Amino acid sequence: MLDLDAALFASYLTTVTGRVACLAGSDVTHIVDLGAGTGTGTFALLEQFPAARVTAVDSSAEMLDRLTEAARARGLGDRVSVLEADAGAGLPGITDADLVWASASLHHLDDPAAALAGIHTALRPGGLLAVAELDGMPRFLPADAVPDRPGLETRCRDALDTLHTEHVPHLGADWGALLTVAGLTVEQERTEQLELRSPLPEGAGRYAHLTLGGIRGTLDGRIDPADLAALDALLDGGPQDVRHRDDLVVRSTRQLWVARRPGR
Numbered sequence: 301m302l303d304l305d306a307a308l309f310a311s312y313l314t315t316v317t318g319r320v321a322c323l324a325g326s327d328v329t330h331i332v333d334l335g336a337g338t339g340t341g342t343f344a345l346l347e348q349f350p351a352a353r354v355t356a357v358d359s360s361a362e363m364l365d366r367l368t369e370a371a372r373a374r375g376l377g378d379r380v381s382v383l384e385a386d387a388g389a390g391l392p393g394i395t396d397a398d399l400v401w402a403s404a405s406l407h408h409l410d411d412p413a414a415a416l417a418g419i420h421t422a423l424r425p426g427g428l429l430a431v432a433e434l435d436g437m438p439r440f441l442p443a444d445a446v447p448d449r450p451g452l453e454t455r456c457r458d459a460l461d462t463l464h465t466e467h468v469p470h471l472g473a474d475w476g477a478l479l480t481v482a483g484l485t486v487e488q489e490r491t492e493q494l495e496l497r498s499p500l501p502e503g504a505g506r507y508a509h510l511t512l513g514g515i516r517g518t519l520d521g522r523i524d525p526a527d528l529a530a531l532d533a534l535l536d537g538g539p540q541d542v543r544h545r546d547d548l549v550v551r552s553t554r555q556l557w558v559a560r561r562p563g564r
């Protein structure tokens with residue numbers, strides 16, 4: 301899913317990491333990818349910063365194994381090291397980072413303020429933190445996609461938002477304010493609406509299927525059974541299945557904050 305997202309929105313990832321590279325300047329040698337997952341950010345950053353190495357931090361050993369394997373396969377094994385750690389409790393042993401990249405990861409942490417204090421310590425004076433976030437699940441369907449259940453996707457998103465308020469309370473946080481409180485100076489803040497339309501790139505239908513399948517599982521028992529049945533019809537391989545519809549539009553809202561540790 302993470303790799304598919306990065307492939308579909310590859311030009312956005314290149315643009316965003318390029319913006320970060322412009323602000324970071326040329327003397328970046330050590331980057332930390334916080335909550336690195338499969339390494340989508342790690343690999344995009346290694347392209348932008350040819351002289352840098354990346355420490356990929358994640359609390360999941362499985363993710364780090366995948367990332368290590370992917371780095372080896374790309375011939376980048378000597379530029380990537382991994383650190384299995386809970387980033388909410390600081391970044392052990394790191395005090396010299398020129399850049400910390402945190403994409404879709406900070407909202408997972410129990411105490412983002414404590415995590416930002418740890419990032420502040422890990423950055424050298426003058427170093428940058430880039431926070432990339434999204435506003436929740438991407439959207440795929442026109443409002444009338446399922447004629448007898450108009451507004452299906454909107455209702456699913458509303459139900460997910462309610463769940464997230466309880467279980468992922470930092471999703472949608474005002475990161476600019478939190479970065480400032482952590483003693484970092486926000487230099488850039490942007491929101492972008494991404495949209496992929498027909499002809500859709502390879503993998504878009506599968507991405508919609510994976511995303512809506514996850515939503516269906518999460519909302520089982522939490523929304524009207526008729527909405528669940530309509531979701532099933534979008535996933536079951538039949539005529540309405542999102543993997544072969546021609547009316548899909550992939551929409552996603554992405555945000556970026558770039559902040560600097562004062563000094564030097």
Ligand SMILES: C[S@@+](CC[C@H](N)C(=O)[O-])C[C@H]1O[C@@H](n2cnc3c(N)ncnc32)[C@H](O)[C@@H]1O
Pocket residue numbers: 302334335336337338339340341357358359360363385386387388402403404405408409410
């Ligand atoms: C949505 S994924 C984002 C992965 C990657 N940054 C990307 O943009 O493709 C979130 C990642 O954060 C990791 N994560 C969650 N909580 C964490 C924690 N407390 N410390 C370190 N990593 C964590 C997860 O294991 C997962 O790999």
